[in-house]
Amino acid sequence: MTTTHSPRDLIFVLGGxxxxKSAHAERLANESGLPVTYIATARIGSDAEFAERVRHHRERRPAHWTLVEAPLSLADAVRDADRPGACVLIDCLTLWLANLLFTTDNADAQNASLPREATDAFDAFDRALAAVRGTVIVVSNEIGLGVVPLGSVTRLYVDELGRLNQRVAAASTRTTLMVAGLPIALKG
Structure with missing residues (x-):
């Protein structure tokens, strides 16, 4: 039996x-029956606890999935991996934004403005998503449900992630909000 897949399916999964959210996105990718490319945006660095989180994600993924690490060049990674009859899973926008805003050059910066490189990366990512030919699943955190954070750098991050999430949700064919392990359909 052959399964017919939509030529373009952009699925957005977000949650706290x-x-x-990651487990749900992985389940969707696995259930697609398509070859999967997993695009990881994390940078581990010297954080042992974060390295353990990444290890847990790696162990949970099927070994036959292709892994691409793209902490900065996400649009290029999507363009390279996307094709009809394939699934691309991006996990996650939250870490990608942190990588763009807090590079090794400006990690301690008190400047609360969006670097031009980040704006260019967002625009390139928008173009890559608009050109999707297969199934692409994008994971992100929803962090804007609380109070306005203290500190201009933290507010910049929360604001920019909110804007980025809105862009991806607008472009998506389906959007799901995960709450306590339960998927809530927001779109599609």
Missing amino acids: ARSG
Whole structure:
């Protein structure tokens, strides 16, 4: 039996920390029956606890999935991996934004403005998503449900992630919000 897949399917999965968003996205990718390319945006660095989180994600993924690490060049990674009859899973926009805003050159910066490189990267990512030919699943955190954070750098991050999430949700064919491990359909 052959399964017919939509030529373009952009799925956006977002939720809070430990909401089940990555596991849900991985389940969707696995259930697609398509070859999967997993695009990881994390930079581990010297954080042992974060390295453990990444290890847990790696162990949970099927070994036959292709892994691409793209901490900065996400649009290029999407363009390279996307094709009809394939699935691309991006995990996650939250870390990608942190990588763009807090590079090794400006990690301690008190400047609360969006670097031009980040704006260019967002525009390139928008173009890559608009040109999707296969199935692309994008994971992101929803961090804007709380109070306005203290500190201009933190507010910049929260604001920019909110804007980035809105852009991806607008472009998506389906959007799901994960709450306590339960998927809530927002679109599609």
